[in-house]
Amino acid sequence: MNDRLHSSCGRRKGGALIIALAAAIPLLIAGGALLTSVTQGRKSTETSVALAQARDVAASGAQDALAQLAVNPNYRGSYQLSLAGPVAQVSVTAWDKDLVDNDGNGMVDDAGEAPFIGIVSSGTTNVAFDKYGLEIDRATRHARSFTEAVVQKVDLIVPINQAAYIDDPLASFKFSGTAFLINGNDTNLDNTPGPQAAVAGIGTPGDPNDIVNQLSKAQEKCVIGKGGAPSVLGVADIDMTAQIAAMTALATMTWNGPDDSYGGDIGDRTNMIPVVAHAKGNLNLNGNTNGCGILIVDGDLTINGSFDYAGFIYVSGAVTFNGGGGNKDLHGALLTLGAVKGTDVRINGTVQIQYSSQALSIVTSQISGGVTLVSWMQR
Amino acid sequence: MSANHGCRTLAGAALIGALLGAPVALADDGPRAPVPMADYVRFVVAGRELSGWPLDPTAEGGCALLVEGGAIEVIADQPPPELKEHTARPVTEIPSPGLVAGLAHVDAGVRDRCEELLVDQGAVALPHLGAALDDRSAEACRRALRILVDQAAKFPKPAHAWLSRVRANLGADDELVREMALRAYAALGEEDVRERCEDALFRDASIHVRHEAIVQLGRKGDLRAVDAILKHLEECGERSLRLVSFDALRRLTGRRFGRNEEQWRNWWSNHREELLPPSGG
Numbered sequence: 113m114n115d116r117l118h119s120s121c122g123r124r125k126g127g128a129l130i131i132a133l134a135a136a137i138p139l140l141i142a143g144g145a146l147l148t149s150v151t152q153g154r155k156s157t158e159t160s161v162a163l164a165q166a167r168d169v170a171a172s173g174a175q176d177a178l179a180q181l182a183v184n185p186n187y188r189g190s191y192q193l194s195l196a197g198p199v200a201q202v203s204v205t206a207w208d209k210d211l212v213d214n215d216g217n218g219m220v221d222d223a224g225e226a227p228f229i230g231i232v233s234s235g236t237t238n239v240a241f242d243k244y245g246l247e248i249d250r251a252t253r254h255a256r257s258f259t260e261a262v263v264q265k266v267d268l269i270v271p272i273n274q275a276a277y278i279d280d281p282l283a284s285f286k287f288s289g290t291a292f293l294i295n296g297n298d299t300n301l302d303n304t305p306g307p308q309a310a311v312a313g314i315g316t317p318g319d320p321n322d323i324v325n326q327l328s329k330a331q332e333k334c335v336i337g338k339g340g341a342p343s344v345l346g347v348a349d350i351d352m353t354a355q356i357a358a359m360t361a362l363a364t365m366t367w368n369g370p371d372d373s374y375g376g377d378i379g380d381r382t383n384m385i386p387v388v389a390h391a392k393g394n395l396n397l398n399g400n401t402n403g404c405g406i407l408i409v410d411g412d413l414t415i416n417g418s419f420d421y422a423g424f425i426y427v428s429g430a431v432t433f434n435g436g437g438g439n440k441d442l443h444g445a446l447l448t449l450g451a452v453k454g455t456d457v458r459i460n461g462t463v464q465i466q467y468s469s470q471a472l473s474i475v476t477s478q479i480s481g482g483v484t485l486v487s488w489m490q491r
Numbered sequence: 492m493s494a495n496h497g498c499r500t501l502a503g504a505a506l507i508g509a510l511l512g513a514p515v516a517l518a519d520d521g522p523r524a525p526v527p528m529a530d531y532v533r534f535v536v537a538g539r540e541l542s543g544w545p546l547d548p549t550a551e552g553g554c555a556l557l558v559e560g561g562a563i564e565v566i567a568d569q570p571p572p573e574l575k576e577h578t579a580r581p582v583t584e585i586p587s588p589g590l591v592a593g594l595a596h597v598d599a600g601v602r603d604r605c606e607e608l609l610v611d612q613g614a615v616a617l618p619h620l621g622a623a624l625d626d627r628s629a630e631a632c633r634r635a636l637r638i639l640v641d642q643a644a645k646f647p648k649p650a651h652a653w654l655s656r657v658r659a660n661l662g663a664d665d666e667l668v669r670e671m672a673l674r675a676y677a678a679l680g681e682e683d684v685r686e687r688c689e690d691a692l693f694r695d696a697s698i699h700v701r702h703e704a705i706v707q708l709g710r711k712g713d714l715r716a717v718d719a720i721l722k723h724l725e726e727c728g729e730r731s732l733r734l735v736s737f738d739a740l741r742r743l744t745g746r747r748f749g750r751n752e753e754q755w756r757n758w759w760s761n762h763r764e765e766l767l768p769p770s771g772g
């Protein structure tokens with residue numbers, strides 16, 4: 113009896129053990145899977161963090177190169193930038209000296225590549241380099257990212273041979289009265305004589321007679337400069353399209369509409385701190401407008417009210433100076449296509465377009481020498 | 492004798508000085524637009540009294556004066572004239588036919604001043620322009636047309652009265668007259684301006700006329716002109732015409748392809764059908 117009872121009890125214990133073991137196996141599997149998942153998640157996170165750090169340091173390296181070029185536009189070379197762990201290998205190369213056909217036109221290091229500089233920044237995390245930039249060790253969790261940028265040098269060399277350049281020699285003009293002056297005699301901002309030789313009052317790349325014939329006898333004395341009055345001379349063709357294209361990239365002040373109006377400062381005329389301003393359509397200047405720098409207008413420029421500007425004005429359409437509202441003075445140079453409603457440069461009231469090598473020199477020296485970003489790629 | 496001579500010289504100098512200044516003042520005429528004023532002088536020279544409006548104090552032979560009767564006389568500096576009166580009078584008092592006749596004067600300063608005064612006279616002058624529009628002098632005709640261009644928007648009705656003369660001048664012998672006639676025709680706002688301009692663009696040999704045709708096509712806002720401008724560009728090597736063509740395309744379309752003919756052509760071929768009304772096809 114006891115033996116049967118004992119035997120029955122032993123079988124029950126064996127069964128419970130099997131049941132316990134059977135129940136533990138899924139738990140162990142689940143635990144293992146959970147552990148694997150956590151481990152992989154951590155690994156993935158660490159990889160992501162490393163990659164993000166690599167991207168950040170690559171971008172920082174390229175930005176550092178941009179900063180270097182801003183200070184010294186002639187800087188070329190390679191260097192290592194360490195940011196408390198992650199490291200960027202940065203190289204700055206002139207396109208016209210890298211033995212590569214960068215612009216894909218079939219010619220290596222041709223003149224078209226000359227204005228461009230390539231920046232390549234390779235950012236790495238958990239990779240050790242020697243002093244020559246060669247990789248000597250890398251941890252299990254390491255990452256690499258590249259930032260490639262292209263910048264363009266700004267060489268603002270604009271030869272000026274006239275106070276007002278009229279690109280179209282057949283442009284029609286409407287000069288009202290004699291209260292205007294287009295002066296090619298170099299004059300400083302304080303109205304003292306400037307250091308340069310006189311240039312033409314109006315210059316055009318063609319027969320100047322079509323412009324001369326539109327001046328009345330009394331107005332001939334209002335266009336002075338090289339060659340006497342009226343100082344309207346044939347000059348070398350200026351590629352306005354190319355100059356405008358190069359300068360618009362530098363614009364920090366823009367009007368994007370087809371027909372914009374503005375009144376206020378365009379740069380700091382008082383302290384001669386220039387800005388490049390770009391209107392992508394017509395621009396109407398109203399009220400008091402003072403400025404310094406380069407004003408580019410893709411359409412027509414109409415100036416109402418008072419106007420005092422030092423620097424270059426490029427107009428792809430026509431220029432209209434409307435009378436009244438105060439003096440309109442430009443110290444520098446005006447470059448215009450010269451075509452609008454049959455009256456391309458309408459001058460009423462007191463208007464002075466005054467060649468000033470001083471004003472142009474101040475503007476070009478402050479704006480040129482820098483670089484502008486053309487493209488930025490991260491991978 | 493010496494004192495008398497000095498006095499006369501002084502009077503003459505005063506007259507010349509007054510004439511040289513010749514400012515056009517604006518008289519405040521209440522709420523209406525101010526009427527431009529012009530110098531009026533009365534003086535005695537060689538025992539003869541003359542009065543009128545000085546036109547050009549530096550004309551060849553002396554000072555050109557539009558006298559009351561409407562003729563233009565050149566008053567010699569010697570003997571010096573004795574100035575009796577120097578006032579400013581409204582330009583509308585000046586006989587317009589005399590000014591119109593002055594548009595063909597041999598002295599450029601006289602022609603300039605007559606044109607200025609006719610513009611200042613506004614609607615008053617317009618009915619008298621016919622003589623100049625028919626004048627054998629291309630210079631007078633061109634200046635009269637230019638006055639019409641200036642005044643057409645302000646005084647459309649009296650300006651429009653000369654439409655037939657303007658149209659006739661589109662076929663004038665002188666290229667500068669044809670150029671100005673085309674501009675005036677556009678200013679008068681005729682409906683067939685585009686057709687006239689296109690006709691001039693392809694038929695007129697004058698670069699000035701073709702230039703003006705392109706300018707006007709660009710300003711009229713009629714996109715049908717794009718076809719004509721692009722067609723003309725195909726065989727156009729004249730720098731000025733090409734420049735003004737690209738400007739006209741920009742004005743018509745609002746696009747900015749600069750001076751890149753290929754881009755203009757590609758864009759137009761892609762958008763022509765959607766932008767042109769069916770009748771324009």
